[in-house]
Amino acid sequence: MVTDGAPAVGGRRRSAGGGHARARAPPAPAPPAPAAPPLASLAAPAPGTEQLAREMHAVKRLVEQMLRQQRQRQGPAAFQGGDMPDKLFDQYLNLLKQEVTEELAEEVVQQVRATLRPEQIEQESVVRHAVLDAVARLIPTDDTAGKLVRSPDGRPRIIALIGPTGVGKTTTVAKLAANFKLKQRQSVGLITLDTYRIAAVDQLRTYAGIIGVPLHVAASAAELGEALRRCAADGCDVVLMDTAGRSQRDDPRLEQLAGYVRTANPHEVHLVLSSTCTQAVLLEAVERFAKVRTDRIIFTKLDEAVSFGVLLNVVRKVNKRLSFVTTGQEVPHHIEPGRPDRLAALMLGERI
Numbered sequence: 001m002v003t004d005g006a007p008a009v010g011g012r013r014r015s016a017g018g019g020h021a022r023a024r025a026p027p028a029p030a031p032p033a034p035a036a037p038p039l040a041s042l043a044a045p046a047p048g049t050e051q052l053a054r055e056m057h058a059v060k061r062l063v064e065q066m067l068r069q070q071r072q073r074q075g076p077a078a079f080q081g082g083d084m085p086d087k088l089f090d091q092y093l094n095l096l097k098q099e100v101t102e103e104l105a106e107e108v109v110q111q112v113r114a115t116l117r118p119e120q121i122e123q124e125s126v127v128r129h130a131v132l133d134a135v136a137r138l139i140p141t142d143d144t145a146g147k148l149v150r151s152p153d154g155r156p157r158i159i160a161l162i163g164p165t166g167v168g169k170t171t172t173v174a175k176l177a178a179n180f181k182l183k184q185r186q187s188v189g190l191i192t193l194d195t196y197r198i199a200a201v202d203q204l205r206t207y208a209g210i211i212g213v214p215l216h217v218a219a220s221a222a223e224l225g226e227a228l229r230r231c232a233a234d235g236c237d238v239v240l241m242d243t244a245g246r247s248q249r250d251d252p253r254l255e256q257l258a259g260y261v262r263t264a265n266p267h268e269v270h271l272v273l274s275s276t277c278t279q280a281v282l283l284e285a286v287e288r289f290a291k292v293r294t295d296r297i298i299f300t301k302l303d304e305a306v307s308f309g310v311l312l313n314v315v316r317k318v319n320k321r322l323s324f325v326t327t328g329q330e331v332p333h334h335i336e337p338g339r340p341d342r343l344a345a346l347m348l349g350e351r352i
């Protein structure tokens with residue numbers, strides 16, 4: 001299938017420590033070359049799995065200890081007022097492991113420290129809940145997502161999805177159409193502007209057929225205007241607009257997309273982003289698509305996300321509300337409104 005060209009994230013994207021380079025010593029006379037190890041030692045049996053696990057655990061504790069000491073020396077805000085309690089420190093590390101920025105992780109920890117009494121801060125479940133609440137409060141979400149909202153201006157409620165190629169726009173349009181129609185009994189119209197590939201139109205046509213909603217194909221601003229008039233004349237409550245994925249570097253096509261969005265003047269423009277992308281790629285997409293217009297963010301492919309902290313960093317940075325998240329390929333099930341508590345739980349290691 002098409003992908004958005006972003007490298008799948010593998011492993012940590014930033015180092016946990018901030019190792020300082022040592023001052024270079026004046027060159028010393030070269031020591032005699034060490035004797036080659038005897039062949040027998042190279043052929044020594046590999047340590048057993050249990051021993052490896054014990055060693056890994058020891059290394060992990062050591063890294064945590066070093067990180068803690070380093071933080072205390074540097075004296076960031078979260079550590080002021082003394083040593084960070086163990087239970088809170090564990091959650092702090094969890095957030096860092098999910099690649100939440102240190103700044104946000106410290107903000108969370110400070111809030112929790114300020115709200116819990118000393119005896120509460122020793123209790124793992126109390127601390128975890130407090131951290132969950134604090135993280136959830138950092139996520140701006142859209143209360144109207146997935147709810148029945150009447151258009152305020154007599155037009156159908158027009159919702160456009162924009163974003164890079166392969167992130168899941170068409171699939172998400174189909175999920176939304178099915179939910180509006182089947183759950184909310186709304187009359188739905190679909191418009192696709194993705195006419196560059198026949199397969200793209202066919203993909204949405206197939207979904208439209210299964211869900212039982214009309215699909216209009218528009219290849220120009222004039223055709224888009226006409227399609228919107230027909231949706232209004234048909235008495236649609238909601239019109240969902242699918243758009244062609246734009247390469248983030250393709251300025252003329254982004255300009256064309258911006259023109260379509262101005263023509264349609266949607267009530268909501270949702271920028272669709274894949275949670276399999278790195279933070280840098282996500283932020284670049286946000287910047288490019290800001291030329292078009294973005295009101296809300298949809299994160300797709302949470303089932304394939306490597307770290308959820310990045311999503312928090314991005315919504316905070318962009319300061320747009322999170323409307324939906326999608327959690328798999330299945331239409332119409334794998335979509336949910338972007339609930340802050342759910343995302344916070346994922347950030348603390350809960351499974352999808």
Ligand SMILES: Nc1nc2c(ncn2[C@@H]2O[C@H](COP(=O)(O)OP(=O)(O)O)[C@@H](O)[C@H]2O)c(=O)[nH]1
Binds near residue numbers: 165169329
């Ligand atoms: N794992 C996963 N795959 C998804 C999700 N949403 C969409 N996809 C897949 O991503 C691929 C591209 O989706 P598509 O809707 O065509 O993307 P578009 O180019 O943005 O319209 C397809 O294989 C979809 O099945 C999701 O939430 N999770």
Ligand SMILES: [Mg+2]
Binds near residue numbers: 169171194200243245
């Ligand atoms: Mg598409």
